[in-house]
Amino acid sequence: MFTRSQPVWGHFLAQSPTRSTGFSGSSQAATGRAYPNGNPALGYNPPGVRNTDSALPLHRTRPVTHDYACDGPAAGSLSFRWTYGSNVAAKNRDPRVQVVQYNEDTFVLRQNVCVHWEAPFTYLLFGNKGALLIDTGATANAAHYPLRETVDAIIARWVKARGRSKVPLTVALTSAEDIAQNQGLVQFADRPDTTIVPKPLALMQKTYGIANWPSGTGRIDLGDRVITVVPTPGTHKDGVSFYDPYCDLLFTGDLLFPGKINIGNDTDFVASLERLKAFAAANPVKWLLGGHIEMMFVPGKYYPRFATFKPYERVLEMTPNLIDEALEAARAVQGKDMMLIRPDFVLFNGVSPDQRTPIWPEGVPNIRAPHPF
């Protein structure tokens, strides 16, 4: 009865306009409609696999070292949505620490919004001779916010991939006074191979090697990846920013981030932004990465304090031209107790963090953001 044989069926496939091998062209690609789950008849190891450069050397005899010198910023990606809490905070089941790998040697960690509403970002950078943890989150309790455990796991994995036995860790803060960033520090108190940058201003300056505060700069050598420390008081007296010349990232902490910036001293704030501007002019900067996100993805709108559900957040990264805009805004609020809305951040100078203003910035579209409830 079934006289049609395989060639007939194959002929039909060849003519079918729906036949496709998929976007990747791979024989195992799931996007091909003809074999949505892959074609086992084609074998698991087609010739192409032998021509691929493996990321890992097969038989290592000594630790892998990276050459961190590169033209332009090192490749990296933040194309992953941040966890944003939930309507009922008690029922949130997202990870307590979200880990996003920017590139092989750069990690971005975010605290879950439902563990602490500040949801600060923490950065972990690796060099050939050491690792640097920038900031430590807003919760001290390791059961609620297992930062140390997470960092240890990342380091253990990195160390294994690089064929090492251990890597020393430096824990530095963009501001030791900032309780949204310094709480997790206690978790690292007894960690071996760990240097914690001391809190007192003079000791901190000495550790970084900053000779004249705040005009000078300091450095942290991670082994061929030397992080520059730029004094940036303004929101906090002991504020610093970190510059990574490998990824061309500037970690600005509480000073400049897409959110509600509470200025502690407006003269320092303006001076720090001027310094940052000069620094960004002298060094290539791809992005500014701050300590929090409070803005929404519509310009000038932000989440209130204590919000545990922020589904419409702006992205974390800021382009360096925002330093100029921040400087302009900072000069506008200098000497005045007021708040000022800009598309990518809001400045609060000497007013309550819950202050509101009826003044909407000119030329910025006033878009009503969706209300999640």
Add this chain to the structure above:
Amino acid sequence: MDRRAFLTYNAAIAAVPLTGAALTGLSDAASAATRPPPIDFKANLPATGTFPDKWICGSSSCIDNTDPPVQVHWYNPHTAILRQNKAYSYEAPFAPLYFGNDRVLLLDEGYVQLRNDYDLRAVVDQCIEDWCRRNGRDPASLELLVAFSHLHDDHYAATNQFADRPNTRYMGLTHEEMVGFWGMTNFPEERVTLDLGGREVLIWGSPGHVVSEFAYYDSYTQILYTGDMFYRGRCYISFWEPWFDSMKRLIQFCDTHPVTHVMGCHVEISKDGEDYAYGMTYQPDEAPVQMTVQQLREAWAYAQKITEPGIYFTGTVFLCNQTRGTTTIDKNPYRY
């Protein structure tokens, strides 16, 4: 149904069209034989009761909160007070549940919409079932009235959970429906009496925080429930003149009626008078929800001196006179 018919409306009558006259006669007779005598809500007033020393008040890490979504506290055997968990909503409103021989009154619901987020209806059903078991009643014979103090979503959001509940009536979400629900024709001065079956609740208008707001006085426990118009926290007064008049009505009521406690919908203040800022999800040292008549009178005395918009602390509550849009209580916490 007009107002008079509504106020004399009886759950037993409501059962007639469902079961048929003959059957009802039988079941009435049958239930009358087994049904315990009605509870006397008019003797030994006020009925005593207790508030908890400490309510569920959230936690420093919301995700680690293991408290139930709502705390059910039995003030006395015929009165429950519900309080939402702060880790479920920072508004964490209180919601009294008054039981009568014929009906149950739920005042305010909590800041939740979906039963999936937290099942308020199941909690209320459980309370009704517990009460019925203790008092030998049939839960199906009790009518549930779902009402709220005022037209704000942290008080009415859960109304939808009761939409298909049998033997239930709920307040509509417009001023007209709210006033009509209590059969008022002269809001806010008119005071109406809701009979829950031997237990009377006095209701009158109390605008000021919003236009559509009521004050509720339970004649059994003699608790005066003042909604968001007067509570232990930041009383956001949107309209000063109506609020002032509403306060005057409250004071006049207290002059003529015994009041054991004045109770609001929220607590936003610590025991030592510290403000818990708007949106906080952890209030470890919060003040009790109940206030005394004396505290209400002090606030009234204070309010009489207020002539301008601004924030005033009466010693018990913050009176935020037409201020919310531009200012709050707490200052910039850090400046060097």
